[in-house]
Amino acid sequence: MNQKFVGKPWLDARIRNILTPLLWTQSVSNAGDYGTWRHNFIQNRLRLGLWIAFTSFLTFTGLEVRNHFFKPDQFNFSWVVTQITVELSLLVCFAFLRSTFGQKYPGLAFLIFSWSVTLSPHIRGTFSGVLEPSILVWPLMFFGQATLMPVHWRLHLISQLGVLVYCAGTTAALNLQVKMPAPWLTPAALYLYMFWICFICDLSVYLYERVQRAEFNARQELELAYVELTAEKERSERLLLNVLPESIAVRLKQEHQTIAESFTDVTVLFADIVGFTELSSQISPPELVELLNQIFSAFDHLAEEHGLEKIKTIGDAYMVVAGLPVPRKDHAQAIANMALDMQQALDQFNARTGQSCRIRIGISTGPVVAGVIGIKKFIYDLWGDTVNMASRMESQGIAGCIQVTHSTYDCLKDRYQFKERGIIHVKGKGEMTTYLLTGKK
Structure with missing residues (x-):
């Protein structure tokens, strides 16, 4: 031709x-x-x-x-x-x-x-x-x-x-x-x-x-019907991305099997509202839900701004991680900035609403296992000693403070200000030296 x-x-x-x-x-x-x-x-x-x-x-x-x-x-x-x-x-x-x-x-x-x-x-x-x-x-x-x-x-x-x-x-x-x-x-x-x-x-x-x-x-x-189906699919995609990271959602739709990965270096943050139980007995359920929604919505915006992956909320507890599913070198710094901004956002919320809410924040750095389990109402979750330590830092922390482990302190000590809290007894770990993050240098 x-x-x-x-x-x-x-x-x-x-x-x-x-x-x-x-x-x-x-x-x-x-x-x-x-x-x-x-x-x-x-x-x-x-x-x-x-x-x-x-x-x-x-x-x-x-x-x-x-x-x-x-x-x-x-x-x-x-x-x-x-x-x-x-x-x-x-x-x-x-x-x-x-x-x-x-x-x-x-x-x-x-x-x-x-x-x-x-x-x-x-x-x-x-x-x-x-x-x-x-x-x-x-x-x-x-x-x-x-x-x-x-x-x-x-x-x-x-x-x-x-x-x-x-x-x-x-x-x-x-x-x-x-x-x-x-x-x-x-x-x-x-x-x-x-x-x-x-x-x-x-x-x-x-x-x-x-x-x-x-x-x-x-x-x-x-x-x-196709337009409506496309719109419904987009809504489903958005809902799925609200539950799972985008890369995990894509894999879950393609593989249809258990997803589990190991990450050697991430930083996990737990936050908890102090006195939430007492507060819940003082205001009506709709008011309580609205209060939590405002606080956690502000935290969600901060997580998106810092490029972090929100894992879940349990009651009045908020969990976020940096360094997965896409690894990043500045995971500890990103979480530290998030924690400081969370304190500032809560202060602004209190000034705007007249509340006196305070939070405890715990941070730990190290390896974790992340994945999706179950067949119904599945979520992307984390497991490992690093997760347990971040939870202990929060539960045994001080109201209004950010408590971190020694591993996190080693990652951040050159760029952030800390106050040594001293040796405390950590459940399942014994005596440990922890630090309180106070700000940037």
Whole structure:
């Protein structure tokens, strides 16, 4: 194959323009209503019919030209004139259909197209005083219109009646000689023959219109259902991402199996509201939930701002981690900044609402195992000694303070200020030295 012509954009565009009317691929949601869609459909089919008719007449013109040069005895000059007349009228139809008026009234373009093909030979016969009904052109045109251009059954009926009225009217008015195309064909048989052809064509178009409208409505409902399904899927995706990290959510949807990973270096933070139990007995449940929602929503914004992964809330406890599922070198610094900002956010909340809430914060650094377990209401959770130590730092911490383990202190001591709390007894660990984070250097 000549590579020169492969992938030509103009050729691809021309092929698409020609084939588009053959395919019912227009989105009904873009059309809006059936009338608009039907109007566009008719215009596309008219262009297709015009191209086919113009091409077919060109082939017959080419045949007559061949006869002129090679078979002069078969050459018919009057047919060449008729064919060129039809071709010119089809070009006029093309131009009319591209005009603003033609685009607004494509049915008029259809009638001009139909009569230019069916009546041109008979107009020539009218001037010669002989009218010969065409049992070849008429059925071919009427069936072609019904199959390729089913615009509307009433327009098809008008185009058919126009042909019959012209033939009958000119014959009566000009006293033309009627020449039957076949010796066995009588006027009564011709009328009956044309009646059944027109009836079948109009009935086909009518039934096609009903099927087309029903299919349009079905496709419209299908597209609407698809839009709703897409929106529901997006809502489900957002809910899933609120529960799981994005990378874990993708893996869970693809693998459908237990997900567990080990991370050697992360920092975990636990926070707990001091005196929450006493507070819950003093205010109503809706007020309590609203209070927690405001506080934890502020913490969520901070976690997103610092690029941290919120793990869960249990009651009035808040858990967040840095360094997973995507490892990062500054995990300890990110958690330290988060803890300091949490204290500041709670102070602002107290000043705004008149409350006197305080929090204990515990931080620990080290290895963890992270994953998703269970088959219902699953969450992304952490396990390991680092998690236990962060929880102990919080539960055995001081209200309003940030208590960290020695491992976290080693990561942050060069950039942050600490106060040594001293040796405390940690459940399950015994005596340990802990530190209180007070700010940045």
